[in-house]
Amino acid sequence: MSSQDAGQPISPMEALRLMRLIEPVLYADVFDCPVTLDELHAFNPLPLAPEELKTEIGRLVHFPRLVDNQDGLFFLRGRDALPATRLARDESSARAWKQARRVVRAVKYVPFLRGLLVTGSLAAWNARKGDDVDYLALVEPNRLWTVFLALGLLQRLFSRRYLCCNYYLSVAHLGLRRRTPYVAREALQTRPIYGADSCRRFYEANPWVAEFFPNAHGVAKTGPGRDSADERKRAARCLSGGLERMLGGAFGNAIEALLKRLLGRRLAVHYRNNGQTVPQDVMESAMAEVELRFHALGHEGRIRREFERHKVVPTFLGYHGYPATVCVSVNEEIVLGIPGKRVIQDGDVVSLDLGCTHKGFVADSALTV
DSSP, rough: TTTTTTTOOOHHHHHHHHHHHTTTHHHHHHHHHHHHHHHHHHTTOOOHHHHHHHHHHHHHGGGGEEEEETTTTEEEEEEHHHHHHHHHHHHHHHHHHHHHHHHHHHHTTTTTTEEEEHHHHHHHOOOOOOOEEEEEEEEEEHHHHHHHHHHHHHHHOOOTTTTTEEEEEEEOOSOOOOOEEEEEEHHHOOOEEOOHHHHHHHHHTTTHHHHHOOOOOOOOOOOOOOHHHHHHHHHHHHHHHHHHHHHSSHHHHHHHHHOOOOOHHHHHHHHHHOOOOHHHHHHHHTTSSSSEOHHHHHTHHHHHHHHHHHHHHHSSSTTGGGGOOOOETTTTTOOOOOOOOOOTTTTTTTTEEEEEEETTTEEEEEEOO
């Protein structure tokens, strides 16, 4: 019988281990999403065999009554509505996957596109009605801007909601440069939908993900779509192959250079619209055709979309020139810290302050972790 079963206080080390065990539950709760046993295992920071995890689960659901389990879904106590929410979002995600497959039928003809992975809420099967379908595109070396233009034109055809490609990566540089727990989770969570070979190489190029999620090996990386080498060959024999032959030589190099100059300005406009300047590393990577990222301060963009979805106004943004929607104060910063490039380290004290305005009423909430 464990100490908590006997009603006795548990040791600090045991408490720390159990809190780490529920990290996937805590993370998913931010997105109003309970987790399955498989997800609890795959995204767990503790190296556990599936059998060990099942043993720990019996203790988990009793650990100061923080976690509940319903129909195989785990969530924080008091969040009893989440299983129903997940069911609704499963249905919404299934509809979004059908649309994603339709998009791929056209996208597979884009020249120099070697792979496509679904990211974000749809990859997690947590998409709400109206959410964008986000993608990571794997492209032929030195043709990043050509693919960006082609997908941009297709986006106008399908709408941004169904084709939101916000990350482009050269197949010559598949190793992700930013190596944080957040990026590791996003990489592990992706689901290939086109270009099986290139997608497999992407996972092989990022073994460091296992440093954060040691149970990640062997996790099935599939999406509800059909993909094969023959599919790519058929496309190559048709429109895509012809365009690649035409744009593969000196003429294509000149077009790529021109697009880099013209579309590079679009990158600056995107970040400026989010109240930011392009980070130096983002611009350097884009100009070197290593990667192209279109999420200016990713959390900031997500927060603003939530404000828009609920039809409320961020109180802090623009107040006496304040550039963000949320105040992030770290350690010695007392209040009104401005989010930036600083990487939060273990042991840092972080205060988050968020305000919203609706019909003249202002609500404010703050949390220190």
